[in-house]
Amino acid sequence: MLRRDLLEGKLKPKQRLQLKFLMEEYAVGQTPLREALNRLASEGLVEVRDQRGFVVAGISADELRELTRTRCWLEERALRESMAAASQDWEENLVLAWHRLAKAPRSLSTETFVTNPEWERLHRAFHRQLIAGCGSKYLISYCEQLADLLYRYRQLSIRRAFxxxxxxxxxxxxLRAVVDGDADRAVALLTDHYRSTADVILADRSVWDGQENAKSGTM
Known part of the structure; x- marks a missing residue:
């Protein structure tokens, strides 16, 4: 639950994580809470401050650019390998993942943005299926970790992106480029997709108020 709230932006960057408050909020004892916070620190979601406990990891424009750039590098290789080893099952599962995602509303309201948890789940499933056939569980794991860290940034600017x-x-x-077997086009579209998300976040001043100022320019 703590990890989910960090990723969804309910706990804000640089927010102090007071143990007493968290113990009450999540109905958990101090020992498992500390273990959870230390694990989250190893994932880059929490920072450990000497003598001052834990805080939510900060954000920066430079980190966002680096995370996006690295994800593009890794997922290019993963997607190319998946397409090179494409099987009928992999392609059918990808088409099914897209179909389910396309059917889900992005927002629970047509008048104002209200995030749809089911869309988020299906969105992650589609992107995961794109690289699922790469043949490396380690590469997939690294891509998933980057996806989580970038998801936190996206949630901070979700209304603008919507x-x-x-x-x-x-x-x-x-999807069409993948099904057509055009790896170069599929990679270009996927990386443009990720870079466009980063550009939207970088341009959203509400994300950076009180944080490190975003530098000018795009990905």
Missing amino acids: QSRNVRDEHETI
């Missing part, structure tokens, strides 16, 4: 993007069409064009 207004400015047609991600359904983006996902469909990626």
